[in-house]
Amino acid sequence: MTRTHWAAITAVVLALLFAGAATVASAGSNDAPTSRTPSVDSADAGFARDMSVHHQQAVEMSFTVRDRTQDEEVRRLAYDIANTQANQRGMMLGWLDLWGLPKVSAGSEPMAWMNRDGGHGGHGGGHQVEDGSLMPGMATTASLERLRKASDKQAEILYLQLMIAHHNGGVAMAEGCVQLCGVGTERDLAQGMVDAQRSEVELMLDLLHKRGAEALA
Template sequence: MTPAVRSSRPMVLAGGTVLLLALGLIALMLVRPSASAGSGPTTAAPPDSSVDVGFARDMSVHHQQAVEMSFIVRDRTSDEAVRLLAYDIINTQANQRGMMLGWLESWGRAKSSGAEPMAWMGHSFTPRGDGSLMPGMATDSELDALRAAKGKKAEVLFLKLMTVHHRAGAEMAQAAATSADTELIRNLAAGMVRGQQSEIELMADMLEKRGTKP
C-alpha cells in the first residue's frame, strides 16, 4: 500500500499545479476586457486631423533639420562650447523625433501627409521651395553657406540659424502643449519649450562673446 501512496503524490501535486495555472489564465481573461474597456478613451489613437498627429509630423521634420545643422557645425569648428551644444541638440532632438515617429506608427497614422505645414495650429504656411519647409527652418542656400564656413564664421552662422529655428520650434511646441489631446504630446511639447528657450538664451550669450547678436 505504501508504495502506491508514494507514487500517487507526484500526480496529485502535478494536478494541483495545472489547476492553479488554469485558474490563473481564466482570471487574466476576465480582467483584461474590463481593463481595456475602462481605459478606452485614454488609449484611443488621435484622429489624423488632430493637433497631436499634426504636431508629431511637423516637429519631426523641424527636428530633422536641427540635427542636420548640428552635424554640419560639429565638423566645421573646434570650439568646445559650440561642439557641445551641437552634440546636445543632436542627441535630444534625434531622440524626440524617434519618439514622435514611434507614436505615429503606434497610432496607425502616416508619418507625412499632403496637408499644409502648421495647419493643425490654424496657420497657413506654404513652403517656398528653397528648403525652408516651415517657419524657422533654414533655406538650402543657408545650409550650403554653413557647410562652406569654418571656425568662427561657421559658429556665428550656426548660432544665428539655430536661434531662429528654436524660436519657431518653441512656438510650435507651445501650441501643442496647450492644445494637444494626449498627455504624451502635451508633456513632450512642454519640455521642448523649456529646453529650446534655455538654449536660445545660451546661444545669445555665445553670440555676444563673438561680437554679434542673434
C-alpha cells in the first residue's frame, strides 16, 4: 500500500474512535439530546451528515498533498487540518449514532436543511460534484485527480487553492448551524469551525502569495 492508502485508513480509524468517544461524552453531558432528539430532517442532523462528508474530503486532500510535497510548512498545515477534521467528523458521526439517526438520508439533497429551516447559505458557493448536487466548497473529482498527479510547488498551490475554497464553503455551512441547530454542543462545535477555518484561510492565503499565486475566483 502507498503512504496515502495507509494515511486514509488511519483517518478512518481515528474517526471511528472519536465517534465512540463523542457518543459516550455526549451521553454524559448536560446538553445531551435525551429529551428532545433531533429529527432526521432537522438542521442538527443535516449539518452533522453534510459536514461529515465535507470533512472527509478535506482529510483526503490533506493526506494527498503530504505525499506530493516535501515543504514542511504545507505538510504541517495539511496534517493539522486532517487531524482536526477527522476528529470533528468522528464527533458528528457519534452524535448521529446517539440520536439513532442515519448517516445518509435517502432522498434528501445536500444542504436541504439550510433552505428548509430558513438558512442563509443554501447551495451558494459550491462546486459541482459528479451527481449534479452542490456542497459549498467541495472540490470536483477532476480537481482531486489533478492534485494526485501534481508535485512539489504545483501540488502546494493547487492544495492551498482547493482548501481555501473548501474552508470558505465549510464556514458558510457552520454559520448555518450556528443559526439553526438546536443542540448547544453542536452549535459550539460549529462556531469553533467558523473561527478556526477563517484563521486557516488567512494563513493559506499568505502561503499562496509566497508562491506567487492567488486564490481561485
